[in-house]
Amino acid sequence: MPELKIGEKDFLLDGEPFQIISGALHYFRVHPDQWADRIHKARLMGLNTIETYVPWNLHAPTRGEFDTSAGLDLERFLKLVAAEGMHAIVRPGPYICAEWSNGGLPPWLLRIEGVELRRAEPQYLSALTEYLQAVYQIVAPLQVDRGGPVFLVQIENEYGAYGSDKEYLAELVRVTREAGITVPLTTIDQPDPQMLEDGRLDGLHMTASFGSRSTERFKTLREFQPTGPLMCMEFWDGWFDSWGFHHHTTTVEDSDTALDEILRVGGSVNFYMFHGGTNFGMTNGANDKGAYVPLVTSYDYDAPLDEAGNPTAKYHAFRKTIAKYAPVLDELPAEATPAPVFDASLTPRASLLDLLGEIGEARPGDHPATYEELEQDTGFVFYQAPAVDIAPGTLRIGEEVRDRAYVFQDGIPVGIMARDAHERALALPLLASPVQILVEDQGRVNYGPRLGEAKGLIGEVTVDGIPLTDWTSWRLDVDRLPELDLEGCSLNLGPQVLDGEFELAEAADLFLETSAWGKGLVWVNGFNLGRYWRKGPTQTLYVPAPVTRAGRNRIVVLELEAMAHPSAQFVDGLRLGQIEF
Structure with a gap:
């Protein structure tokens, strides 16, 4: 069986130098019926590897369970990577950041009295051990030396930006090895001397994260790791968006120049992101550096594949640059075609506050x-x-x-x-x-x-x-709204639930324009597309084709504020908002 090793200057696959050209593709941000399409398009750009995080909070919303159904089927995802003839890098955290809610840490952790996150604290270590063992039960049989695609696994994530607890990192390594992971283990940190020092551990291969000045950043990494292959585990080819700000982009020319600098010196790379996807439902994270700034639903990231999985100018530029250093297939992915354009009327059905008994669970308290x-x-x-x-x-x-x-x-x-x-x-x-x-x-x-x-x-x-x-507090499950019979419900002031129907000749990607609405959530055929907000920059919600169907489709909207136009307008493509000049 093949084996990946850390050589003096290169990764060695079956004893031969191997340059990893990888792309981040988060299975949990893409509809599972679209995984194969996105993976194939990665190969057509010249990638030989797919990287993914694993979100603890999504797999284990309650302690003791590990959900792998539907869009959380990590095994299926990794086998699709293998079927495409590609390798895989798995980054299970337990903390992943990823602009994902709580950085992937499950909220039930916060309910453990005295728990200390990302430290060698017994309660936290006990919980994360359960999680990692569940992940590695899937990953271990799919390692490259057992005929699978996985040839690298990462320990923690940019830990040097958070702490310096070497005992904690060592415990993660112990759990990982005891769970049967035999492939090389890596760390990742920004190429800052203090972060690299705090995030390193003997026996782990260090990688860096950056999006520009590649030669300079590799030089800093080399000062801390004199031998072994150079790798940018997160090559930031774009950036994420936050509500109320412009749509972030990086120029094709600047990103392509930085990529060429990496590949020219034999460095390995992982595009972050190759395809960003979508923060469906209420999974988006937030930043707080003195001001709280939540992230938008779209995770387009200005990546080579856009939010809907279509190639961009970056895709073609990167493909051309990769072809200078590695084989690239002749096949090209199809370019985007306009989505169906139509309107669907919406009818106000109920006031949210009148549905508390249907979707809520009350608790009295002082x-x-x-x-x-x-x-x-x-x-x-x-x-x-x-x-x-x-x-x-x-x-x-x-x-x-x-x-x-x-x-x-x-x-x-x-x-x-x-x-x-x-x-x-x-x-x-x-x-x-x-x-x-x-x-x-x-x-x-x-x-x-x-x-x-x-x-x-x-x-x-x-x-x-x-x-x-003398308070009463209701925990609300708004995902139950599409299941309710709303006929005959009362309509009052405040948040409202609206619904409507539309017909399609066949299942298709759709783009729901929301700029004339206030703030809220949308479901299509029971699938939670995510949040919208007039603050922008994002003006569309992406509706994956597998969510739709030929014939009648139902849309449900929870509008928290007010709609200028209470109708659902579907447009021909993404509207990601104004960019900064």
């Missing part, structure tokens, strides 16, 4: 319970306190709103408190009316010191300094 206390991983929580005899009065949240709070009195909207605007106070206009607050988790922080923080209303809630007590 304070508004956090998401962690309610065992609510993401989405929405609704709070209600009895009437207050103060008007006008000022509602105040003691510490912070996490992340967006819609405030009502007796079902009437009175305002919004937004974390990204540092808002935690609001005037209440009505006398003797119950205080009601709908909170949306807009994405858990995926990077930095606020990783693992609680969600909800944090701190004491008061009106003119008087604490509100």
Whole structure:
């Protein structure tokens, strides 16, 4: 069987120098029926390897389970990589960052009293051991020396940017080796001396992450690792987008120049991303460097394949550059064709606050319970306190709103408190009316010191300094909305559920234009496409063809604010927003 080894200057596959030309493709951000298409297009660009993270929180939403159904079938994904004649790199974390909610760490970890994340702390080590053993039960039989595609596995992820606990890294190595992983193990850090020092461990091959100045960055890496192959494990060929900002891009010329510098010196590369895909549902992460900034649903990343899997100018430029150093097939992927363009009418069906009994589970208490206390991983929580005899009065949240709070009195909207605007106070206009607050988790922080923080209303809630007590907190499961019979439901002010139908001649990729809507979520045939928000930059939600069907299709919308035009407009392609000049 083949074997990959770390040589004096190169990776050695069956004893021969091997230049890894890889691309990141996250199976959990792509519909499983489209995996084979994206993998094939990677090979046509000249790649010989596919890399993927593994999201702990998605596979194990509760401790003790490891879900591999449908879009989480890692084994199927890796076998499709092998069927394409390609190799695989697996990066299971347990922390992955990836602009993914909580960096991939499951929220139930936060409910373990005294747990310390990404440290050699016994409770954390016990939990991650269970997780890694489940991952490696899939990965170990698919290693290259057993006839499979996997020839590299990464330990942790950019750990030098977070900590320096060598005991922790060593424990990850021990668990990995004892689970039967025999291929070389790697680390990754940005080419900063302190990060490289803190993230390294004897016996692990060091790789770097960068998107420019390749020669300079490799020089820094070589200072810490005098021998062995040079590899950029994350070649940032684009960037992610956040709500309220422009659509990030990098120029084809700059990215291609940096790629050529890597390949010219015999370096190996992993494009981050080759194909970004989509943060379906409520899986997006957030950053907080003094201001909370949640990420958009699209993870297009300005990558060689766009969000819908179509080749871009970068794809063709990179393919040409790769062909200077490695064999590239003659076949080219088909270019994008316009998607069906049509409108579908939407009918308001119900007010969300009138559906609490259908999608919610109530818990009384003396304070508004956090998401962690309610065992609510993401989405929405609704709070209600009895009437207050103060008007006008000022509602105040003691510490912070996490992340967006819609405030009502007796079902009437009175305002919004937004974390990204540092808002935690609001005037209440009505006398003797119950205080009601709908909170949306807009994405858990995926990077930095606020990783693992609680969600909800944090701190004491008061009106003119008087604490509100006797709360009822509802954990809401909005993914149940498409299942409900909404005929005859009441319509009041506030968030509304709308639905509609449309006909297709055959299943097809669709692009739902949302710029005339406010803020909310969309389901097509029960599949949660993700969040939309008029703040942009993203103006479309991508609807994968396998989600649709010939004949009648149903769309359900949860609109939290207000629609300028209550109809579903499908356009011919992606609308990712204004770029920065």
